[in-house]
Amino acid sequence: DIQMTQSPSSLSASVGDTVTITCRASRGISNWLAWYQQKPEKAPKSLIYGGSSLQSGVPSRFSGSGSGTDFTLTISSLQPEDFATYYCQQYNSFPETFGQGTKVEIK
């Protein structure tokens, strides 16, 4: 199975900050990488697919980059509604696997 490792596990930031979350795959996955946002007691929300393509309706302050084994999710100008947990997912091969999550908290 492909292991997905996110860093950091949590971070504290202020409104207006730029935040970067990293996701590393245990082997190359091309750009078959998605990012999701989840708020407490809510279903995940899809943000990015194909490593860097925004899902419909997702604000442009979210961006994704990377290919192969190393990927990043960047949130520019953090907004109050962005405080949540973020997960990466590889869909290069079965079983699809998720990172352990990165919790973005208010400083």
Place this chain on the structure above:
Amino acid sequence: EVQLLESGGGLIQPGGSLRLSCAASGFTFSSYAMSWVRQAPGKGLEWVSGISGGGGSAFYADSVKGRSTISRDDSKNTLYLQMNSVRAEDTAVYYCAKGIERTSVTCYDHWGQGTLVTVSS
């Protein structure tokens, strides 16, 4: 508007069986892969099972393989998960998720609200 509505969760005794359903609307159901993803209390997301658009291919996580069956009824726009011999570690919120394409291995653009399964005596 895409909507996914799960049902069938609840309290189940260890060793019992459950059947989860996901009623879909707002898109051409047969054209997209669908999956079940679960989240144990306080834990991260775990892919459980996926099925291709049209139902030709199905895949399972090792944790449920051999005791679970995913299926779909495209005439009813409904996804199912039958799970037998349930264990305490199956306790989780189960989400239905819509793939972005027909192939089984995919990512997701829409998620249901989830249904809670609790395995306990």
